[in-house]
Amino acid sequence: MVLLLDNYDSFVFNLARYLEELGTETSVVRNDATSVEEIERQPPRAIILSPGPCTPDEAGITLDVVRRLGGRIPILGVCLGHQAIGQALGGEVTRSPEPRHGRTSLVSHEGVDVFAGLPSPFRATRYHSLIVSDQNLPPELTVTARTESGLIMGLAHREWPLYGVQFHPEAILTEHGHALLANFLRLAGIATQPRSSAEWSPRAAGEDFFEQPIGDASPPLPSA
Numbered sequence: 001m002v003l004l005l006d007n008y009d010s011f012v013f014n015l016a017r018y019l020e021e022l023g024t025e026t027s028v029v030r031n032d033a034t035s036v037e038e039i040e041r042q043p044p045r046a047i048i049l050s051p052g053p054c055t056p057d058e059a060g061i062t063l064d065v066v067r068r069l070g071g072r073i074p075i076l077g078v079c080l081g082h083q084a085i086g087q088a089l090g091g092e093v094t095r096s097p098e099p100r101h102g103r104t105s106l107v108s109h110e111g112v113d114v115f116a117g118l119p120s121p122f123r124a125t126r127y128h129s130l131i132v133s134d135q136n137l138p139p140e141l142t143v144t145a146r147t148e149s150g151l152i153m154g155l156a157h158r159e160w161p162l163y164g165v166q167f168h169p170e171a172i173l174t175e176h177g178h179a180l181l182a183n184f185l186r187l188a189g190i191a192t193q194p195r196s197s198a199e200w201s202p203r204a205a206g207e208d209f210f211e212q213p214i215g216d217a218s219p220p221l222p223s224a
Contacts, residue, residue: 001025001026001027001044001045002019002024002025002026002044002045002046002047002072002102002185002188002190003026003027003039003044003046003047003048003185004016004019004026004027004028004029004048004049004050004125004158005029005030005031005048005049005060005061005062005065005081006029006031006078007049007050007051007052007053007054007059007062007081008030008031008032008049008052008054009048009050009051009053009080010052010081010172011051011078011127011170012028012050012051014052014127014168014170014171014217015048015062015078015181017026017170018116018169018177018178018181019048019181020196021178021195022178022181022182022185022192022194022195023192023194023195024081024182024185024190024192024194025126025194027044028059028112030062031059031060031062031089032044032051032060032061032211033135034061035061036061036065036068036069037062039065039069040086041068043073043079044073044085044191045074045190046063046073046074046075046076046087046184046185046188047065047069047073047074047075047076047191048076048077048078048081049062049065049066049075049076049077049078049080049082049084049085049122050078050079050081051078051079051080051081051127051168052080053080054080055080055083055093056080056083056084056087056088056093057070057087057166059084061079062080062081062084062115063084063087063088065211066084066087066088066089066162067101068087069163070085070088070157070160070162071157071159071162072088072159072194073188074161074162074184074188074189075161075163076163076164076165076181076184077163077164077165078116078164078165078168078169079127079128079165079166079168080128081130081163081164082155082166083104083128083130083142083164083166084164085132085155085163085164086132086137086138086141086164087132087156089135089138089140089141089157090136090138091132091136091138091141092128092132092133092135092136093131093132093134094129094130094135095129095130095186096130096131097151097161098147098149100126100127100128101124102209103126104123104125104126104173104174105122105123105124105126105147105148105153105167106121106122106124106147106148107120107122107123107124107145107147107153107167108120108146108147108148109119109144109145109146109154110144110145112136112156113142113144113156113163113167113183113187113188114154114156114163114165114180114181114183114184114187115130115143115144115145115180115183116175116183117174117176117178117179117183118176118180118183118217121148122172122175122176123174123175124136124153124167124168124169124171124175125166125167125171125172125173125174126166126167127168129172129183130168130173131151131152132155132163132167133152134152134176135167139158139159140157140158140159141155141156141157142155142156142157142158143155143166144156144163145165148180151166153165153166153167154166160216161188162216163184163187165180168216169181178194179202182194
């Protein structure tokens with residue numbers, strides 16, 4: 001099972017859908033509805049830290065998940081989740097010189113980890129005003145992707161299965177989003193069984209898809 005930690009963002013539903021389309025059992029839990037201890041008692045095979053409208057400091061247990069479970073459970077951070085990885089390990093999250101909301105950029109990468117087998121560059125959708133800075137980047141983190149202007153779009157830990165992407169692989173205008181997520185699942189040792197989007201149908205019009213087996217999870221997200 002993959003735990004998708006919900007940082008109160010509308011893109012969580014898209015991430016959950018992509019994971020379901022890859023044939024992966026997913027549990028979505030809000031960032032203030034469980035604890036690291038609860039996660040440890042029922043450890044998922046992997047964790048995805050979702051995007052969100054706030055800063056890492058305001059994202060519930062997200063920073064603690066990285067600090068305490070990084071290196072023990074494979075983790076992928078998306079947008080805010082990516083920033084949380086950088087900050088949790090000692091990096092700086094600052095205002096981006098190029099805020100982007102709903103716009104695409106070309107992202108170039110090293111072709112490793114979650115980017116394995118993806119063309120470089122590819123077009124990715126960005127929704128963010130903050131960014132992990134190159135200044136004082138922790139030595140255990142390596143930059144795996146950048147925009148044409150040099151902004152960090154991907155991070156990976158040098159030893160742990162810990163990865164971050166600043167852009168949204170689950171956005172419809174992002175190219176190769178399913179492949180990137182499938183790469184993460186592969187790195188986590190989770191086999192994928194892709195199905196077409198036509199075969200995917202969330203139970204009860206989407207609401208029951210958001211199961212909460214870990215801790216005292218909040219009610220399911222309303223439909224957009």
